[in-house]
Amino acid sequence: MSSFSQAQMIEFNRLVARYPEGKQKSALLPVLHLAQESFGGWLSAETMDYVASLLGVEPIEVYEVATFYSMYNLKPVGKYMFEVCQTGPCMLRGSDSIIAYIEEKLGIKPGETTLDGMFTLKTVECLGACGYAPMMQLGKHYREHLTSEKVDAIIEECRKNAAMNN
Amino acid sequence: MKLLLEKAHIENIRLYDVYRREGGYRSVEKALKMTPDEIVDQVKRSGLRGRGGAGFPTGMKWSFIAKPEGVPRHLVCNADESEPGTFKDRYLMEFIPHLLIEGLIVSSFALGSNVTYIYIRGEYAWIVDILEQAIIEAKNNGWLGKNIQGTGFDCEIYVQRGAGAYICGEETALIESLEGKRGNPRIKPPFPAVKGVWDRPTVVNNVETLAAVVPIINMGGDEYAKIGVGKSTGTKLISACGNLNKPGVYEIDMTISVEEFIYSDKYCGGIANGRKLKACIPGGSSVPILPANLLLKTAKGETRYMNYESLSDGGFATGSMMGSGGFIVLDEDQCVVRHTLTLARFYRHESCGQCSPCREGTGWMEKILKNIEYGKGKMSDIDLLWDIQSRIEGNTICPLGDAAAWPVAAAIRHFRDEFEWHVFNPDECLKRNYGLAHYADERALAV
Numbered sequence: 001m002s003s004f005s006q007a008q009m010i011e012f013n014r015l016v017a018r019y020p021e022g023k024q025k026s027a028l029l030p031v032l033h034l035a036q037e038s039f040g041g042w043l044s045a046e047t048m049d050y051v052a053s054l055l056g057v058e059p060i061e062v063y064e065v066a067t068f069y070s071m072y073n074l075k076p077v078g079k080y081m082f083e084v085c086q087t088g089p090c091m092l093r094g095s096d097s098i099i100a101y102i103e104e105k106l107g108i109k110p111g112e113t114t115l116d117g118m119f120t121l122k123t124v125e126c127l128g129a130c131g132y133a134p135m136m137q138l139g140k141h142y143r144e145h146l147t148s149e150k151v152d153a154i155i156e157e158c159r160k161n162a163a164m165n166n
Numbered sequence: 167m168k169l170l171l172e173k174a175h176i177e178n179i180r181l182y183d184v185y186r187r188e189g190g191y192r193s194v195e196k197a198l199k200m201t202p203d204e205i206v207d208q209v210k211r212s213g214l215r216g217r218g219g220a221g222f223p224t225g226m227k228w229s230f231i232a233k234p235e236g237v238p239r240h241l242v243c244n245a246d247e248s249e250p251g252t253f254k255d256r257y258l259m260e261f262i263p264h265l266l267i268e269g270l271i272v273s274s275f276a277l278g279s280n281v282t283y284i285y286i287r288g289e290y291a292w293i294v295d296i297l298e299q300a301i302i303e304a305k306n307n308g309w310l311g312k313n314i315q316g317t318g319f320d321c322e323i324y325v326q327r328g329a330g331a332y333i334c335g336e337e338t339a340l341i342e343s344l345e346g347k348r349g350n351p352r353i354k355p356p357f358p359a360v361k362g363v364w365d366r367p368t369v370v371n372n373v374e375t376l377a378a379v380v381p382i383i384n385m386g387g388d389e390y391a392k393i394g395v396g397k398s399t400g401t402k403l404i405s406a407c408g409n410l411n412k413p414g415v416y417e418i419d420m421t422i423s424v425e426e427f428i429y430s431d432k433y434c435g436g437i438a439n440g441r442k443l444k445a446c447i448p449g450g451s452s453v454p455i456l457p458a459n460l461l462l463k464t465a466k467g468e469t470r471y472m473n474y475e476s477l478s479d480g481g482f483a484t485g486s487m488m489g490s491g492g493f494i495v496l497d498e499d500q501c502v503v504r505h506t507l508t509l510a511r512f513y514r515h516e517s518c519g520q521c522s523p524c525r526e527g528t529g530w531m532e533k534i535l536k537n538i539e540y541g542k543g544k545m546s547d548i549d550l551l552w553d554i555q556s557r558i559e560g561n562t563i564c565p566l567g568d569a570a571a572w573p574v575a576a577a578i579r580h581f582r583d584e585f586e587w588h589v590f591n592p593d594e595c596l597k598r599n600y601g602l603a604h605y606a607d608e609r610a611l612a613v
Contacts (some may be wrong), residue, residue, distance in 0.1 A: 006355060018324040018326075020238075025345065026344060027346065033288070057346075068349065071289070071329040086495060088505050089407045091504070092494070125332070126251075128253040128287065128289070129253060129422065141291075
């Protein structure tokens with residue numbers, strides 16, 4: 001079972017230090033983000049138990065939070081996750097056809113991952129980029145004003161990055 | 167008139183040195199020479215209303231904060247911007263982060279908050295870095311930390327990321343989330359001003375609200391109150407989206423008409439692709455949708471303006487709300503049923519599940535709307551939809567229930583014939599949209 005590296009522990013301690021003494025549970029959301037980034041992009045039961053032990057809370061307190069918020073992945077996801085907004089303002093600017101295009105291009109439906117483990121498609125609700133629609137979140141950043149050409153370029157970019165990192 | 171974004175486009179304004187050179191942090195210098203009560207008084211005089219959506223007077227909210235002896239108080243900045251159509255706070259934080267930090271320092275001093283939190287939606291991950299950089303710069307220059315500018319006032323600001331939950335924009339859900347829990351809104355009272363984060367007195371304010379404190383202190387509350395009209399004082403950020411030529415974030419003083427905002431080249435530049443205006447949700451997805459005729463003019467035939475009073479003129483029967491300033495425009499090719507369906511799906515997805523009218527009702531509304539949109543609806547479904555929304559409204563702990571009910575109610579109220587057309591034309595509605603019908607007024611049709 002994995003645990004935080006020294007650098008990750010420094011970040012963990014920085015997060016916990018923001019709250020009053022005895023209120024370290026408040027760091028749970030940021031610590032879960034850190035854990036998800038550190039352990040392969042998702043939260044296994046072991047990871048959640050580990051976070052519980054670090055913060056000194058019951059595992060159930062971690063599970064109930066992890067299952068509530070949409071950004072925590074409770075099963076493995078692809079190396080690159082396309083989180084495409086489908087709410088009203090994006091729909092008005094053609095998000096339905098962007099989602100359909102990605103489905104066709106990658107051969108997966110929302111919630112699925114390509115067989116090579118490279119891409120996951122996820123439909124999400126409003127991410128606050130309505131004026132730059134249609135859009136998706138990819139990692140830490142937004143990709144906006146999407147067109148099918150842009151989607152092609154993003155897929156290409158991800159494949160290149162993956163090849164470079166191997 | 168611009169008070170918040172005037173300098174947002176200056177090169178490198180994100181950097182402390184540039185921001186300071188442009189007059190940044192003057193309001194902190196001024197405020198630290200005032201008493202906290204004097205600052206609260208200036209904010210009261212300014213007439214500033216909460217910019218997150220509810221429009222509650224900020225000075226009054228501040229004056230409610232309890233001050234029990236020996237108990238720390240906290241200011242929490244609500245940067246959980248999640249209302250569909252709303253992306254103004256993101257813009258402000260991304261382009262001129264020091265303005266928010268400056269506003270937070272003044273407000274923290276006024277409220278006696280030595281530890282202040284910015285709760286930001288988790289998806290705005292890159293903005294966390296921008297804000298934390300600004301905080302470090304402010305601290306290095308003596309605006310944060312211990313004994314700020316030799317006044318004896320200590321203040322730290324921390325940024326906490328949420329993790330994807332619209333409900334955490336509701337202030338008590340935000341507080342729960344800040345404490346590391348599910349975002350379930352609390353029953354009020356007690357209000358956060360008495361028992362907020364860790365049971366301590368807490369004020370939660372929107373990003374734009376706290377940024378507006380900077381010009382209020384700089385120019386004085388009375389001067390700020392002269393901008394705008396009536397109880398809509400100061401400037402408001404509007405995030406415009408949908409079928410517009412120039413969607414984006416605009417700072418307006420609240421004296422311009424809706425027509426000018428949509429059609430003038432200074433703002434949205436008209437409807438995209440030469441289409442006609444069909445409808446608009448002027449204040450974020452929760453507020454009532456209006457057909458073009460009621461959007462541009464009130465039911466009395468008067469010009470409608472971009473301010474709190476004018477947008478709500480006529481109540482929900484013929485008006486809407488300023489809300490968060492998320493201005494969503496639908497052109498003649500858009501289907502109101504489909505748009506409403508995406509909003510119903512949104513609210514079903516975002517309901518925290520505590521109250522059954524909201525938890526169950528949002529799911530039923532989505533299902534029924536889906537049936538109507540895909541040609542499987544019955545006439546009785548429209549009445550059922552109306553019935554369900556009316557039973558959610560007012561029957562939940564927090565306003566998410568109302569927020570889910572209002573868009574559905576308004577869509578039926580103003581576009582009932584479009585719903586009926588779907589029911590009567592189950593095959594046709596899959597192939598084409600209903601179009602404009604009689605909704606657009608002459609102005610819209612002429613453009």
